[in-house]
Amino acid sequence: MKHAVVTGGAGFLGSHLVDDLLESGYRVTVLDNYGSGRPENLSHLEDENLDLREHDVRDPFPEFDGVDTVYHMASRASPRDFESHAVEIALTNSQGTKNALECARRYDAKTVIASTSEVYGNPEEHPQKESYNGNVNIRGPRAPYDESKRFSEALSIAYDQSYDMDIRTVRIFNTYGPRMRHDDGRVIPNFLSQALSGDDITVYGDGSQTRSFCYVTDLIGGIRKLAEAPASDVSGEVVNVGNTHEITIERLAEIVLDAVDTDSEITYLPLPKDDPEVRCPDISKARRLLGWEPEVPLEEGLDRTIEQFHVANRA
Numbered sequence: 276m277k278h279a280v281v282t283g284g285a286g287f288l289g290s291h292l293v294d295d296l297l298e299s300g301y302r303v304t305v306l307d308n309y310g311s312g313r314p315e316n317l318s319h320l321e322d323e324n325l326d327l328r329e330h331d332v333r334d335p336f337p338e339f340d341g342v343d344t345v346y347h348m349a350s351r352a353s354p355r356d357f358e359s360h361a362v363e364i365a366l367t368n369s370q371g372t373k374n375a376l377e378c379a380r381r382y383d384a385k386t387v388i389a390s391t392s393e394v395y396g397n398p399e400e401h402p403q404k405e406s407y408n409g410n411v412n413i414r415g416p417r418a419p420y421d422e423s424k425r426f427s428e429a430l431s432i433a434y435d436q437s438y439d440m441d442i443r444t445v446r447i448f449n450t451y452g453p454r455m456r457h458d459d460g461r462v463i464p465n466f467l468s469q470a471l472s473g474d475d476i477t478v479y480g481d482g483s484q485t486r487s488f489c490y491v492t493d494l495i496g497g498i499r500k501l502a503e504a505p506a507s508d509v510s511g512e513v514v515n516v517g518n519t520h521e522i523t524i525e526r527l528a529e530i531v532l533d534a535v536d537t538d539s540e541i542t543y544l545p546l547p548k549d550d551p552e553v554r555c556p557d558i559s560k561a562r563r564l565l566g567w568e569p570e571v572p573l574e575e576g577l578d579r580t581i582e583q584f585h586v587a588n589r590a
């Protein structure tokens with residue numbers, strides 16, 4: 276039985292990845308410090324092939340009896356945390372990446388690194404291709420996240436060059452779905468919790484900035500395809516995974532108001548510093564290398580997420 280180690284496996288994306296790995300017949304060890312994740316995200320799984328361990332990836336990993344794939348998913352990802360948890364984030368994506376790579380090196384395992392569209396910063400190329408080098412404010416409030424993710428990619432290249440490893444990097448674009456925390460701070464959980472509780476929806480700035488939202492099962496499908504593709508096709512590659520349907524944040528607010536039965540209205544708050552004005556992935560590489568593209572439309576993904584937020588509200 277193949278063994279996958281998933282850092283951040285008790286978080287939003289990590290827990291969906293764990294579901295998928297167990298369904299595919301993997302034995303899975305999760306390493307998570309429960310900072311922004313929760314063991315409850317995995318409590319629906321009574322699976323003897325799941326080993327859930329409280330562990331901070333800034334510390335060296337425990338020993339295992341063999342590992343086939345290391346998925347390095349750990350890191351807080353909400354811009355709200357980029358300043359309040361700056362040092363933790365910077366070290367999770369540097370020291371934590373080093374420990375993940377060392378684990379993979381020790382067991383001759385594949386590594387999948389979770390990078391982000393934030394490496395493109397406030398992009399001057401649109402949509403963003405993997406070849407675009409980005410426009411990150413290296414001293415701004417988002418830098419502890421953006422720059423540590425860029426370093427995480429650089430360290431992966433260093434390990435590949437020095438130790439000839441099989442490392443695959445996914446640049447994840449805005450993804451949403453069930454198991455996001457209501458108080459996560461990112462736009463979809465914020466808008467849904469506000470609409471469901473009748474509070475006004477907080478649009479930052481004038482709402483003309485754009486994002487492209489990917490439903491979680493699509494994203495996990497893309498990551499798994501990247502992980503399972505032949506090394507000759509994808510070892511050493513970086514691939515954008517996200518949805519190409521780009522909308523303004525004001526439009527997202529309107530869609531949420533339509534989807535939820537609510538008296539909420541839109542209220543406008545100041546735009547945070549360095550908030551990217553546009554973001555949309557070019558996914559031609561994922562299409563070509565992985566035969567992957569997203570399938571779940573925004574309205575359908577939002578309905579599935581709203582259903583889970585309702586259940587959690589009632590609980």
Ligand code: NAD
Pocket residue numbers: 282283284285286287288289306307308309310311312313330331332333347348349350351352353363367371389390391392446447448449450451
């Ligand atoms: P999340 O906050 O729900 O999950 C992150 C998980 O990592 C949590 O369980 C948290 O407790 C754990 N973690 C954080 N620091 C840790 C540490 N030092 N040691 C051990 N565990 C630690 O966020 P998410 O949205 O699921 O993001 C998962 C990964 O995907 C992150 O690497 C993030 O940067 C990346 N990503 C996510 C998105 C998105 O839209 N969801 C976009 C781009 C990149």
Ligand code: UDP
Pocket residue numbers: 353354355449460461462463465466477478479480484486524546547550551
């Ligand atoms: N945003 C907003 N209201 C909120 C939360 C976020 O208008 O309550 C905006 C934010 O300014 C950004 C976009 O929504 O332009 C996406 O923000 P998020 O924090 O989800 O992630 P980002 O894409 O900025 O990393």
